[in-house]
Amino acid sequence: MSNPSLLILPGDGIGPEVMAEVRKIITWFGDNRGLQFDVSEDLVGGAAYDAHGAPLSDETMAKAQEADAVLLGAVGGPKYDDLDFSLKPERGLLRLRKEMDLFSNLRPAQCFDALADFSSLKKDIVAGLDIMIVRELTSGVYFGEPRGIFEEGNERVGINTQRYTESEIERAARSAFELAMRRGKKVCSMEKANVMESGILWREVVTRVHADYPEVELSHMYADNGAMQLVRAPKQFDVILTDNLFGDILSDCAAMLTGSLGMLPSASLGAPMSNGRPKALYEPVHGSAPDIAGEGKANPIACILSFAMALRYSFDNGAEADRLEAAIEKVLADGARTGDLLGEEGVTPLSTSEMGDTIVAALNDSL
Secondary structure (H helix, E strand, C coil): CCCCCCEEEEEEECCCHHHHEEEEEEEEHHCCCCCCEEECCCCCCCHHHHHHHCCCCCCHHHHHHCCCCCEEEEEECCCCCCCCHHCCHHHHHHHHHCCCCCCCCEEECCCCHHHHHHCCCHHHHHHHEEEEEEEEEECCCEEEEEEEEECCCCCEEEECCCCCCCCHHHHHHHHHHHHHHCCCCCCEEEECCCCHHHHHHHHHHHHHCCCCCCCCCEEEEEHHHHHHHHHCCHHHCCCCCHHHHHHHHHHHHHHHHHCCCCHEEEEEEEEEECCCEEEEEEEEEECCCCCCCCCCCCCHHHHHHHHHHHHHHCCCCCCHHHHHHHHHHHHHHCCCCCCCCCCCCCCCCCCHHHHHHHHHHHHHHHC
């Protein structure tokens, strides 16, 4: 049998730097754990625009459709601010999500014990936090029609349409329930059924799907209350299920509970392919960070954790994902820090490359 395929898209800003550290991890698993991948690399975002005049070429899109998993670094930067909207680097990422039909966005918010003091909340509120937000990713207000800016009388009006079909809600709900079965068996579905018809339909469909997962405890919460509860008592949640717009907001809120965007991975999953693996795109949450690009200051952990998610969800190897996550937890407990994680005076931060090497050393210790 051929090795599973992994398409790497480093992208812009700090993307190439953090992806270089993921390459080290991939090599380690091949050399030490017999996990071999057929790895290819291509361009996305501003890098693709510079080379091809588009933020994602048709050829790269075709490669992504065929790959067992795609790992993306980051897109965007001030160099591209004046481009037409259709050519901005972020459109490359949106095209990947849309054409691969990656409808389920998984955003974990996990607070490593060694970093509990870095959260803006009190340590006892976040210590041991481990929640997962499942955000519907390909519908809702970001894609609904009609949309645009129109003339109406003597002024312009901006229109975006919140639109969901039953089938779109159902597949996101099943993704959340399936995930909960592998975790704490609790799902909290968040919408605004009190003021939005799409929220009413969302709640009805999620409740109906829940009947197929009787072992999972289901609760419903208005999304604004959900935002408050995330900063009041976040450990009450296990899996949070929500739509595209609210998921965008709630996942960023949850992200800061952990202390640094440099620690947060994500996965975007679609329907199973012929080999049973889901269409999948993995990426760190932190963005391209152009202010530190090329300086070796970026934290590679979020991108490395994104590869851990690929091991778990695309390659059905949760044990090796656990091994990688444990190595990261160990280096943090031992005091390894990049610049974004400094809290004590006199601590010298590790460079991006040094942090990658330190994690590889911890993996060696795990053998």
